[in-house]
Amino acid sequence: MELDELYREVILDHNQNPRRHGRLTDPSASQGLYNPTCGDRITVDVQVRDEKVADAAFDGHGCSISTASASMLMDSIVGQPLDEARRTARGFIDFITGRREEPPPGEWDSLAGVRRFASRVKCATLAHNALLQALDELQADPAHPESPPKDD
Numbered sequence: 001m002e003l004d005e006l007y008r009e010v011i012l013d014h015n016q017n018p019r020r021h022g023r024l025t026d027p028s029a030s031q032g033l034y035n036p037t038c039g040d041r042i043t044v045d046v047q048v049r050d051e052k053v054a055d056a057a058f059d060g061h062g063c064s065i066s067t068a069s070a071s072m073l074m075d076s077i078v079g080q081p082l083d084e085a086r087r088t089a090r091g092f093i094d095f096i097t098g099r100r101e102e103p104p105p106g107e108w109d110s111l112a113g114v115r116r117f118a119s120r121v122k123c124a125t126l127a128h129n130a131l132l133q134a135l136d137e138l139q140a141d142p143a144h145p146e147s148p149p150k151d152d
């Protein structure tokens with residue numbers, strides 16, 4: 001398999017129109033990560049309300065794989081309870097590193113080719129690791145409680 005085959009239509013689409021790209025104005029948690037093997041830099045912001053991901057966004061510069069993967073992740077997790085968002089992120093990491101055979105539900109199978117390229121696994125999982133670290137930080141740090149519900 002050629003590396004070019006990695007860049008399927010879904011991946012190209014997420015690169016041309018990244019979903020939820022940018023920064024949130026008042027995130028509950030954010031985490032930036034750098035992948036030195038490729039030069040990808042991604043920051044993930046999450047807004048948490050009622051134990052759910054109320055909003056999420058990613059920013060930074062990276063290769064097609066890291067951008068598409070981050071875009072798909074943002075699309076998947078908004079509206080999910082925190083536990084489910086964690087399962088989505090961990091499920092994809094397990095799939096791409098070969099610890100599980102089936103991708104999580106959604107568009108994730110479009111990145112299945114990355115499993116054949118060990119050097120690109122870090123690209124594909126950068127946003128996922130950033131999200132998991134941001135959520136861990138949120139739970140560990142009571143100085144940044146969840147945003148109170150808006151009464152409007």
Ligand code: ZN
Nearest residue numbers: 038040063123
């Ligand atoms: Zn990369």
